[in-house]
Amino acid sequence: MPTALVTGSSRGIGRGIAIGLGRLGWTVAVNYAGNRAAADECCALVAAAGGRAEAVQGDVSVAADRARLVAETARLGGGRIDLLVNNAGIAPTVRADILDAGEESFDRLIAVNLKGPYFLTQLVAKHMVAQEADGGSRGQIVTISSISAYTASVNRGDYCVAKAGLAMLTKVYAARLADHGIRVYEIRPGVIATDMTGPVKAKYDALIADGLTPIRRWGEPDDIARAVQAIARGDLPFSTGEVLNVDGGFHLHTL
Numbered sequence: 001m002p003t004a005l006v007t008g009s010s011r012g013i014g015r016g017i018a019i020g021l022g023r024l025g026w027t028v029a030v031n032y033a034g035n036r037a038a039a040d041e042c043c044a045l046v047a048a049a050g051g052r053a054e055a056v057q058g059d060v061s062v063a064a065d066r067a068r069l070v071a072e073t074a075r076l077g078g079g080r081i082d083l084l085v086n087n088a089g090i091a092p093t094v095r096a097d098i099l100d101a102g103e104e105s106f107d108r109l110i111a112v113n114l115k116g117p118y119f120l121t122q123l124v125a126k127h128m129v130a131q132e133a134d135g136g137s138r139g140q141i142v143t144i145s146s147i148s149a150y151t152a153s154v155n156r157g158d159y160c161v162a163k164a165g166l167a168m169l170t171k172v173y174a175a176r177l178a179d180h181g182i183r184v185y186e187i188r189p190g191v192i193a194t195d196m197t198g199p200v201k202a203k204y205d206a207l208i209a210d211g212l213t214p215i216r217r218w219g220e221p222d223d224i225a226r227a228v229q230a231i232a233r234g235d236l237p238f239s240t241g242e243v244l245n246v247d248g249g250f251h252l253h254t255l
């Protein structure tokens with residue numbers, strides 16, 4: 001069965017994606033940063049869904065950890081890595097106006113949300129290029145960015161800048177890897193119910209009720225998982241560098 005590395009899959013959207021791949025019978029490397037109990041819980045849920053999973057600790061902002069993540073995933077896959085999902089990400093600890101926000105938060109957000117996936121993609125891409133093609137595909141890469149890739153939030157500019165960078169990550173790797181039979185996608189989630197959005201739940205409850213999104217509900221991790229499942233199944237064979245908005249229609253400009 002195919003094997004995937006899903007970064008930050010102990011909780012939230014990543015966990016939903018891991019379970020979704022489990023439903024397809026995949027083997028999943030469940031990456032976590034510090035929450036081992038949550039990662040173990042996710043592995044049990046992947047197994048219950050019909051897949052196979054192993055928890056792998058690693059901070060995507062640390063080069064040595066990225067190398068270990070790739071090696072552990074390849075070991076799980078008997079040498080193959082069929083799918084990388086760059087999902088791990090953090091929000092700023094404090095939402096500060098861009099006229100006041102400091103470099104420390106910027107450096108951390110860029111390291112985890114942009115530099116980590118950029119160089120993890122490089123490592124996995126090299127691994128995929130060297131592996132045999134399976135049904136014309138050497139592997140696929142999905143990056144979970146955000147509506148913040150193009151939406152200006154003046155109290156978390158660091159997060160938005162990092163997410164905008166992921167949009168270009170997708171384009172440059174898609175262009176570079178197409179000849180090798182590797183397709184690259186970006187998924188832009190809207191407002192999704194996870195620990196990350198817990199602190200701003202009341203604000204978004206009100207905004208959604210007010211019509212923030214044409215589809216008036218919170219997104220769930222499974223909404224993102226279903227988009228990843230379509231990619232994992234190979235259902236977008238003539239698309240690469242493509243953006244999938246999974247946002248309840250947030251990106252529509254309505255009048």
Ligand SMILES: NC(=O)c1ccc[n+]([C@@H]2O[C@H](COP(=O)([O-])OP(=O)(O)OC[C@H]3O[C@@H](n4cnc5c(N)ncnc54)[C@H](OP(=O)(O)O)[C@@H]3O)[C@@H](O)[C@H]2O)c1
Nearest residue numbers: 008010011012013033034035059060088089146192194196
């Ligand atoms: N929730 C939303 O509304 C929303 C919307 C758009 C985009 N996104 C993006 O979707 C992704 C997942 O968000 P979420 O809401 O599911 O977040 P979450 O509930 O806070 O979960 C974050 C996950 O990432 C892991 N993680 C954090 N830092 C890491 C690091 N340095 N290295 C490896 N793993 C790390 C955490 O592991 P531990 O359990 O070990 O801490 C956890 O599994 C993020 O990239 C986020 O920016 C979220």
